Amino acid sequence: MVVHLAKSAEKVKFFLNDARRSGLAIGLVPTMGFLHEGHLSLVRTAREDNDICAVSIFVNPLQFGPSEDLEAYPRDLERDLRLLSREGVDLVFVPEVAELYYPDRSVLVTENLLSRCLCGSARPGHFDGVCTVVLKLFNIVRPDRAYFGQKDYQQLQIIKRMVRDLNVPVEIIGCPIVRERDGLAMSSRNIYLDQPAREAALSLSRALGEARSLFEEGERRPDVLLSAVRRTVSSCPLVVLEYAEVRDAEDLSPVATVKKQAVLALAARVGRARLIDNILLEPGVTCSRFPRS
Amino acid sequence: MVVHLAKSAEKVKFFLNDARRSGLAIGLVPTMGFLHEGHLSLVRTAREDNDICAVSIFVNPLQFGPSEDLEAYPRDLERDLRLLSREGVDLVFVPEVAELYYPDRSVLVTENLLSRCLCGSARPGHFDGVCTVVLKLFNIVRPDRAYFGQKDYQQLQIIKRMVRDLNVPVEIIGCPIVRERDGLAMSSRNIYLDQPAREAALSLSRALGEARSLFEEGERRPDVLLSAVRRTVSSCPLVVLEYAEVRDAEDLSPVATVKKQAVLALAARVGRARLIDNILLEPGVTCSRFPRS
Numbered sequence: 174m175v176v177h178l179a180k181s182a183e184k185v186k187f188f189l190n191d192a193r194r195s196g197l198a199i200g201l202v203p204t205m206g207f208l209h210e211g212h213l214s215l216v217r218t219a220r221e222d223n224d225i226c227a228v229s230i231f232v233n234p235l236q237f238g239p240s241e242d243l244e245a246y247p248r249d250l251e252r253d254l255r256l257l258s259r260e261g262v263d264l265v266f267v268p269e270v271a272e273l274y275y276p277d278r279s280v281l282v283t284e285n286l287l288s289r290c291l292c293g294s295a296r297p298g299h300f301d302g303v304c305t306v307v308l309k310l311f312n313i314v315r316p317d318r319a320y321f322g323q324k325d326y327q328q329l330q331i332i333k334r335m336v337r338d339l340n341v342p343v344e345i346i347g348c349p350i351v352r353e354r355d356g357l358a359m360s361s362r363n364i365y366l367d368q369p370a371r372e373a374a375l376s377l378s379r380a381l382g383e384a385r386s387l388f389e390e391g392e393r394r395p396d397v398l399l400s401a402v403r404r405t406v407s408s409c410p411l412v413v414l415e416y417a418e419v420r421d422a423e424d425l426s427p428v429a430t431v432k433k434q435a436v437l438a439l440a441a442r443v444g445r446a447r448l449i450d451n452i453l454l455e456p457g458v459t460c461s462r463f464p465r466s
Numbered sequence: 467m468v469v470h471l472a473k474s475a476e477k478v479k480f481f482l483n484d485a486r487r488s489g490l491a492i493g494l495v496p497t498m499g500f501l502h503e504g505h506l507s508l509v510r511t512a513r514e515d516n517d518i519c520a521v522s523i524f525v526n527p528l529q530f531g532p533s534e535d536l537e538a539y540p541r542d543l544e545r546d547l548r549l550l551s552r553e554g555v556d557l558v559f560v561p562e563v564a565e566l567y568y569p570d571r572s573v574l575v576t577e578n579l580l581s582r583c584l585c586g587s588a589r590p591g592h593f594d595g596v597c598t599v600v601l602k603l604f605n606i607v608r609p610d611r612a613y614f615g616q617k618d619y620q621q622l623q624i625i626k627r628m629v630r631d632l633n634v635p636v637e638i639i640g641c642p643i644v645r646e647r648d649g650l651a652m653s654s655r656n657i658y659l660d661q662p663a664r665e666a667a668l669s670l671s672r673a674l675g676e677a678r679s680l681f682e683e684g685e686r687r688p689d690v691l692l693s694a695v696r697r698t699v700s701s702c703p704l705v706v707l708e709y710a711e712v713r714d715a716e717d718l719s720p721v722a723t724v725k726k727q728a729v730l731a732l733a734a735r736v737g738r739a740r741l742i743d744n745i746l747l748e749p750g751v752t753c754s755r756f757p758r759s
Contacts, residue, residue, distance in 0.1 A: 182633055275631065277717065279631065280575065280578075280630075281575075281578065283575075285572045309633045315635065335573045337573075339598070339601055340566075340606050341605050342479075
């Protein structure tokens with residue numbers, strides 16, 4: 174089976190017109206390409222939930238800061254299409270930058286609360302770029318459901334907030350982080366890691382695993398959980414922690430004691446890569462997915 | 467025939483579900499209520515163009531500045547519903563503020579170019595409020611077409627820009643200004659005018675008519691056209707001109723000589739009211755709609 178490739182919004186609309194008229198459910202997985210098992214798990218869930226599965230591949234310049242890795246961001250469209258064909262994806266939307274952005278574009282979607290913390294502090298404008306492109310993709314594909322990974326936890330919550338605040342008629346589904354066997358969260362940016370950095374990067378998931386153990390033993394104080402994280406990470410000189418924080422799982426507000434669902438999220442520089450990872454802290458729930466340290 | 471009244475987004479969706487599934491075309495006329503013939507002309511066009519005609523009535527707090535007339539803005543829902551019933555409107559959406567805005571809302575649509583001039587200079591944030599609520603209404607009603615008056619010319623162009631930049635799947639239709647017999651552009655805010663102010667307000671359309679005459683005689687220099695406007699308006703001490711400008715009809719950029727379609731737009735305080743009006747300047751086209759001075 175060969176997947177249908179659309180390079181223009183017009184072609185996407187044309188391809189999906191009949192499906193929409195027939196009342197078929199459409200699922201969308203927005204990606205920046207260079208796909209890994211994390212993306213493919215989203216695709217599989219989207220296929221299960223919907224009649225039509227669409228994937229977009231677009232490295233969105235609007236969400237990269239001037240000193241970030243827009244140019245270096247890994248790309249391999251041929252391999253991506255092969256993987257998506259194999260998954261039985263119906264449509265892949267691969268627009269050029271000029272297809273999505275007019276030179277005199279002047280409208281942005283902005284988020285002014287959840288995007289102020291965590292990655293948003295170090296990446297001003299990043300989440301406005303994400304919101305803007307995601308809304309555009311929603312308006313082009315008009316899916317019933319859209320799928321995002323929980324690795325980009327802040328992004329997921331911001332998109333849910335956008336959908337709520339703008340009455341966007343799309344159901345947002347967050348899917349669990351997919352990890353390498355040794356615990357490293359899958360990311361297209363893992364390609365930036367050389368062998369020593371790859372090994373050092375393991376300290377991130379190990380640190381989260383230790384915090385989870387403490388949490389499961391009853392520890393509810395963020396500062397204690399975060400001390401454990403920092404201790405583990407700081408033992409690796411190749412890893413520079415940018416932040417590690419415990420925040421409310423929904424509105425990302427600071428948490429004094431974990432009483433309801435929270436997220437422990439971190440970002441770090443490891444060699445050339447900026448990596449993020451997180452775990453959910455759910456009082457009363459034990460999570461078997463996360464590898465024990 | 468009694469029009470269907472929906473107070474919640476949920477009810478709107480429910481009411482329109484069947485129509486949408488049957489492929490019927492839906493037209494939306496977003497208003498702030500206190501309807502006049504200008505609104506009704508939009509409704510009539512929407513009815514002609516579509517199978518289903520929906521009207522929203524919502525005085526949007528987000529588009530009012532702190533010193534503006536949000537509280538005083540005229541309201542008469544009963545009369546509005548009577549008028550809309552008479553026009554054969556199918557659905558009227560009348561949400562409360564709490565239905566559209568969560569207390570912790572944090573997402574805005576912002577326009578950063580066309581909204582910088584004309585009314586945008588004096589009303590910071592106004593057009594972001596307009597864009598945000600219009601996008602929300604579009605997402606709730608999901609119309610095929612939406613209708614806006616050309617009296618709010620800058621608003622119309624900004625909404626067209628939003629639709630372009632965010633790939634919103636709605637066709638935007640601008641409809642001509644409707645005027646009183648004596649030339650005053652219809653506006654819900656005309657209710658603020660007492661008799662002397664009402665007479666003084668006439669100078670605005672008269673001034674535009676004079677500029678049109680000059681234009682039709684071949685005058686293409688904005689400063690000459692605007693001098694004529696200012697001269698006429700300044701003869702009325704009750705009228706305080708806020709701005710009068712000639713701008714490109716599409717992107718609202720300044721115009722040195724009118725070579726392609728332009729707009730001559732003005733805003734003025736007349737008594738308690740802030741009024742706006744405009745004419746299109748189209749080289750090669752004469753407009754018969756506008757009353758001659």
